Amino acid sequence: MPELRKDPITGRWVIIATERAKRPSDFVRERVEIHGSGFCPFCNGNETKTPPEIIAYRSDGSSRNAPGWSLRVVPNKFPALGIEGGLNRQGEGLFDKMNGLGAHEVIIETPDHQKTLAMLSQRQIEDVLWAYRDRILDLKKDHRFKYIMIFKNHGEAAGASLEHTHSQLIALPVVPKRVREEVDGSREYFNFKERCIFCDIIKQESESGVRVIADSPEFIAVAPFAPRFPFEIWIIPRTHLSAFEDSQKHEFEQLASMLKDMLTRLDKVLDFPAYNYIIHTSPIPETPNEHYHWHLEIMPKLTKVAGFEWGTGFHINPTPPEESAKFLRAAVLEPAT
Amino acid sequence: MPELRKDPITGRWVIIATERAKRPSDFVRERVEIHGSGFCPFCNGNETKTPPEIIAYRSDGSSRNAPGWSLRVVPNKFPALGIEGGLNRQGEGLFDKMNGLGAHEVIIETPDHQKTLAMLSQRQIEDVLWAYRDRILDLKKDHRFKYIMIFKNHGEAAGASLEHTHSQLIALPVVPKRVREEVDGSREYFNFKERCIFCDIIKQESESGVRVIADSPEFIAVAPFAPRFPFEIWIIPRTHLSAFEDSQKHEFEQLASMLKDMLTRLDKVLDFPAYNYIIHTSPIPETPNEHYHWHLEIMPKLTKVAGFEWGTGFHINPTPPEESAKFLRAAVLEPAT
Numbered sequence: 001m002p003e004l005r006k007d008p009i010t011g012r013w014v015i016i017a018t019e020r021a022k023r024p025s026d027f028v029r030e031r032v033e034i035h036g037s038g039f040c041p042f043c044n045g046n047e048t049k050t051p052p053e054i055i056a057y058r059s060d061g062s063s064r065n066a067p068g069w070s071l072r073v074v075p076n077k078f079p080a081l082g083i084e085g086g087l088n089r090q091g092e093g094l095f096d097k098m099n100g101l102g103a104h105e106v107i108i109e110t111p112d113h114q115k116t117l118a119m120l121s122q123r124q125i126e127d128v129l130w131a132y133r134d135r136i137l138d139l140k141k142d143h144r145f146k147y148i149m150i151f152k153n154h155g156e157a158a159g160a161s162l163e164h165t166h167s168q169l170i171a172l173p174v175v176p177k178r179v180r181e182e183v184d185g186s187r188e189y190f191n192f193k194e195r196c197i198f199c200d201i202i203k204q205e206s207e208s209g210v211r212v213i214a215d216s217p218e219f220i221a222v223a224p225f226a227p228r229f230p231f232e233i234w235i236i237p238r239t240h241l242s243a244f245e246d247s248q249k250h251e252f253e254q255l256a257s258m259l260k261d262m263l264t265r266l267d268k269v270l271d272f273p274a275y276n277y278i279i280h281t282s283p284i285p286e287t288p289n290e291h292y293h294w295h296l297e298i299m300p301k302l303t304k305v306a307g308f309e310w311g312t313g314f315h316i317n318p319t320p321p322e323e324s325a326k327f328l329r330a331a332v333l334e335p336a337t
Numbered sequence: 338m339p340e341l342r343k344d345p346i347t348g349r350w351v352i353i354a355t356e357r358a359k360r361p362s363d364f365v366r367e368r369v370e371i372h373g374s375g376f377c378p379f380c381n382g383n384e385t386k387t388p389p390e391i392i393a394y395r396s397d398g399s400s401r402n403a404p405g406w407s408l409r410v411v412p413n414k415f416p417a418l419g420i421e422g423g424l425n426r427q428g429e430g431l432f433d434k435m436n437g438l439g440a441h442e443v444i445i446e447t448p449d450h451q452k453t454l455a456m457l458s459q460r461q462i463e464d465v466l467w468a469y470r471d472r473i474l475d476l477k478k479d480h481r482f483k484y485i486m487i488f489k490n491h492g493e494a495a496g497a498s499l500e501h502t503h504s505q506l507i508a509l510p511v512v513p514k515r516v517r518e519e520v521d522g523s524r525e526y527f528n529f530k531e532r533c534i535f536c537d538i539i540k541q542e543s544e545s546g547v548r549v550i551a552d553s554p555e556f557i558a559v560a561p562f563a564p565r566f567p568f569e570i571w572i573i574p575r576t577h578l579s580a581f582e583d584s585q586k587h588e589f590e591q592l593a594s595m596l597k598d599m600l601t602r603l604d605k606v607l608d609f610p611a612y613n614y615i616i617h618t619s620p621i622p623e624t625p626n627e628h629y630h631w632h633l634e635i636m637p638k639l640t641k642v643a644g645f646e647w648g649t650g651f652h653i654n655p656t657p658p659e660e661s662a663k664f665l666r667a668a669v670l671e672p673a674t
Contacts, residue, residue, distance in 0.1 A: 001419045002437025004511070012514055015437055017417045080354045080645075080653045082338045093541045094534070095562045100339025100352055151644030159643025168645070174341070176649030177349055197431070204430045225432045276644035305642060306496025307488030307613035308417075308505070312513030316417045 003320075005226035009185040009197055010178075014226040015316045022319040024269050024327055027230065027302040031272045032155035034163055036113050041077075042164035044111035050074040054105060055134060057127055071127050072108045073135055073169075079104035080170065087144070087173055103139055103171040107131050113164050117154065118263035120165075125256035128167065132279070133252075135169055136245040140284055145171040147179060147283050150244075155274025158301040175283045183283060183292050190291035196240050198293030201225075211321050213328045214261055218254045221262055223321030223328070229299045230319035231270060231328070233262050236295040242282040244294045259296070261333065266300055268331040274301040340657075342563035346522040346534055347515075351563040352653045359656045361606050361664055364567065364639040368609045369492035371500055373450050378414075379501035381448035387411040391442060392471060394464055408464050409445045410472055410506075416441035417507065424481070424510055440476055440508040444468050450501050454491065455600035457502075462593035465504065469616070470589075472506055473582040477621055482508040484516060484620050487581075492611025495638040512620045520620060520629050527628035533577050535630030538562075548658050550665045551598055555591045558599055560658030560665070566636045567656035568607060568665070570599050573632040579619040581631045596633070598670065603637055605668040611638040 003016045041049035047065045054073045062068025075083075081102030089098040109117055109128050117125065132150050139148055152167040153159040160166075175183075189197040205211055205222050213221040213233060221235045235258050237251060247255070266273055281287075281294040309315050340353040378386035384402045391410045399405025412420075418439030426435040446454055446465050454462065469487050476485055489504040490496040497503075512520075526534040542548055542559050550558040550570060558572045572595050574588060584592070603610055618624075618631040646652050 001422065002417060004435045004437050006433040008432055010514075013511060015417050017437070080339060080352050085338065092562075093545075094537055095345055095541075096343040098341050100341050100354070149645065149648050151648055153643040157641070159641040170645060170649075172649070174350060176651050177347075178648065178650030181650075200431055204432075208430075225429075276647060278644050278648035280648070299647065304494070304496040306490040307615050308486065308507060310613055310636065311486050311488050311515065311615035311617070312507075312509070313515035313518075314513050 007224070007226040008189070008201070010181045011185060012226065012228075013314045014228060015314065016320050017316050017318050018320070022230070022323055024231075024271075026318075027270070029273060029302055030155075030157060032116075032157075032274050033272070034114055034116070036163075040113055040162065040164050042072075042106075042108045042162060042166060043113050044069075047072070050106075050108075051077055055131070057131070067111075069111060070124070071110065071131055073131055074106050074108065076104040076106050076168070081172070098173070101144060101173045103142075103145070103169070105135060105169040107135075107167040107169065109165045109167065115165060116263075116267075117152070117165050118260060118267055120260070122253075122256045122260055125260050126252055129252045129256055132167070132169070133245045133247075139169075139171045140245075142171070144173055146285060147172045147175045148281075149176070149179075150279040150281075152275075152277045154276070155301065157274035158276050160274075179280070179283065182280065183286065186293070187291045196291055196293050198236055198295065199240055202236055202238060211325045213265070213325050214258065216254050216258055218251050219258045221258055223325040225321060227317055227321050227324075228315040230302050230317055231266065231273075231300045231324045232321070233266075233298040233328070234295055235259065235262065235298070236293065240290070240293055242289045242292045242294060243287040244279050244281040246288065255296075262298060262328075264333055265328045265331040266298070268333065269327050270300055270302070275299060276301065344561070344563040345526070345538070347518045348522060349563065349565075350651045351565060352651065353657050354653050354655050355657070359567070359660055361568075361608075363655075364607070366607075366610060366639055367492075367494060369453075369494075369611050370609070371451055371453070373500075377450055377499065377501050379409075379443075379445045379499060379503060380450050381406075384409070387443075387445075388414055392468065394468070404448075406448060407461070408447065408468055410468055411443050411445065413441040413443050413505070418509075435510070438481060438510045440479075440482070440506070442472060442506040444472070444504040444506065446502045446504065452502060453600075453604075454489070454502050455597060455604055457597070459590070459593045459597055462597050463589055466589045466593055469504070469506070470582045470584075476506075476508045477582075479508070481510055483622060484509045484512045485618075486513070486516075487616040487618075489612075489614045491613070492638065495611035495613050497611075516617070516620065519617065520623065523630070524628045533628055533630050535573055535632065536577055539573055539575060548662045550602070550662050551595065553591050553595055555588050556595045558595055560662040562658060564654055564658050564661075565652040567639050567654055568603065568610075568637045568661045569658070570603075570635040570665070571632055572596065572599065572635070573630065577627070577630055579626045579629045579631060580624040581616050581618040583625065592633075599635060599665075601670055602665045602668040603635070605670070606664050607637055607639070612636060613638065 056069040057071040277298040393406040394408040614635040
């Protein structure tokens, strides 16, 4: 009998379909490979092919928009949103619309086209996290923005249009619906229990251990109880904190290490899958708070989302998280670089 | 400047990204083609390779699970849900789960492997609609079910695992979250205005005409104001009705004609795209009602859903619906068969 499981934060039901494929080898997919052919605007030497950089990390005193960087943040050349002007909310009969105001930036994680994020050193991944934080802190000063979302699409199947490893940032004038649901769900739990639901999840998962993938003093990586996707992973800070950007230095060090560890395990177990990750953090006007707890969700792209998922919002997941955690725990890793 | 538009029913915001691709030819995708190679359990003569049929339409007096049918409904051989037993709701610490109870059926729309739904005659498509209705009426008698969803995945990119044209039905013991949002949104509007929001949309769209694709006495096909996907189409009955299965014979006739028309236009304009469609209808225990209005949503599969969409629940759509409606209206069709 399949099992229906409820995500305790959003109330979303998931079907854990035990009759279907579930081992890593049961998923047919294309391995993400770096071809490196053709022109790449994110490569060293091509700095003038992107819009002018917003920030860059340079240790050699090199000049802006020129080689010598280890990480660059640039505006998206084809932005989904425009940075200028006001919202200008207005109606069109019964419909509502406003200007597509927002920021859309690209974090180029390394000048090296041949590297994936998982292949970068822990120190380089820390820099990626610092860049996320630097940009969030800067954009928070602009009071038109209510939410800043950081995400990464890795591999064409996961929506990456350029193969050179990069993350994206979108600053939005509204709190998106899915974020609203998550924050509201956490608040409801807090109102009822006077405890943070993520803190409770960490405690329960640590005690049972069945869905824990890895552990460090400041972070835990788990396969969530009601995952939408096979081999979905959540990395959660052990100490309650509502906003990603308020993390401390030693926390970013451990997060970089944990993130590298998880991406490497996915590569081992699933043979270099495409994936998305998203930093889930509090809406800007609502932080700090006691009910919401920032975390990072990694979703390997193994299954196709079809009519049923679009219609219901509930997902059919052929791999119980207890199974995926077992595979991911068992992956033997090379010593970290 | 891109535009943010709000779906008036669910409150979901959509980015209409004017800086990006928007013409039909700008979307790179694989054309859905029927190869017909290899064994197909849905073909004439292979009736014993599916679970025993639930219903079949036969005009020649042929016997069950044997050739001679024009349409068959069978249980899904790899069901996402199991039909036997009770829900057995239970906790696991702070988590909630229950048995994956439900029905999962396949509607085989024709014995002919070479045909797509768009290629079937209006009469055959009517039969598909009658089959949907027959199964809904039967499953409604089972009081364990709260919602019945009918959907179709066409083409591998849209999640179809077998190419022989078919639709699917899933009966669920809970009202799914996305359906809940839509029904609740409609009810809120009704409470405020004392009118059905879909009836209001039909009126406004008919008057402005910019998003109307086609029209018949009982149905209207529009590109919705805030579409998640490029070339998304909604077919809405003009007369208020909360449940699909309560439609009358002449309505099914016109719906079959409109559905064939829309699928044919998509094939013309987008060169045989993969697509999903979903029948949006009232939850079983809540029908009939004045606030919710059943309709059918067609979503061609042209773009990849990536980190941003998963994280926010809002979609980036590069094609304004006024543009997609223009292309779809202009498509020249062969005379109907």
